[in-house]
Amino acid sequence: MTQTFKQAFYFFRKNILQLLAYTFAITLVVIVLAQLLVPLFFGGLSAEEINPESIKPFAQLLNLLVKPVYTGGLIALIFSLATEQGRSITSCLFAGIIRWPYMLIANVITSLVIFAGLMLFLLPGIWLFSRLFLVPYLIILKNQTPFTAIVNSYNYTKAYSLTILTDIAILVIIFVSALFVLALLQLLHLFIILLLLFLFQTLAHVVYYRHYEILMDTFKDKNKTIENS
Secondary structure, rough: OOOHHHHHHHHHHOHHHHHHHHHHHHHHHHHHHHHHHHHHHOOOOHHHHHHOOOOOHHHHHHHHHHHHHHHHHHHHHHHHHOOOOOOHHHHHHHHHOOHHHHHHHHHHHHHHHHHHHOOOOOHHHHHHHHOOOOOOHHHHOOOHHHHHHHHHHHHHHHOOOOHHHHHHHHHHHHHHHHHHHHOOOOOOOOHHHHHHHHHHHHHHHHHHHHHHHHHHHHHHHHHHHHHOO
């Protein structure tokens, strides 16, 4: 396990209650939003009458609306906890809402680029993800536009791909191992799987944030060296 991952995991363990509270709050928002949108999307149909196939576009729409807010708010919360700002969950969520258009545009662009890379024998997509993982952090924490964040993320992560991919591999191993243990214990219920996914996604963002800190400190030191030379 890398030193960076150990630091991120310690932070995750130390602040798990606040992170889970945020996830719980987002879940409630999604439930309320779904209840409001279902009548508009499906007319007068009841839940029993809705075709499972027709629910997919609705789920994709809901994900499109909520994911940028969720990610943006989570990044704001992690930053607040890391810098001991003491921001409330509502305040962090509002930060995600404010930056939603930028996060949405960046999410669409990077997803298309990474997906195209995955179609090219998988490895190019993984490599592109390692070069673009900073994008949402630059948008939320540096107030950059999507295109500026994409360019800067690509530049900042030069020669850094292997470092972040090592920690991503550790994350995947932990997640797969947890699923395997749950399967052995016959505990693969939907609720437990969803909880595990939330925990995995939150831990992943903590790991990415730790790498963000390292890269920002690196470039800050480089700029100081250039200014002093």
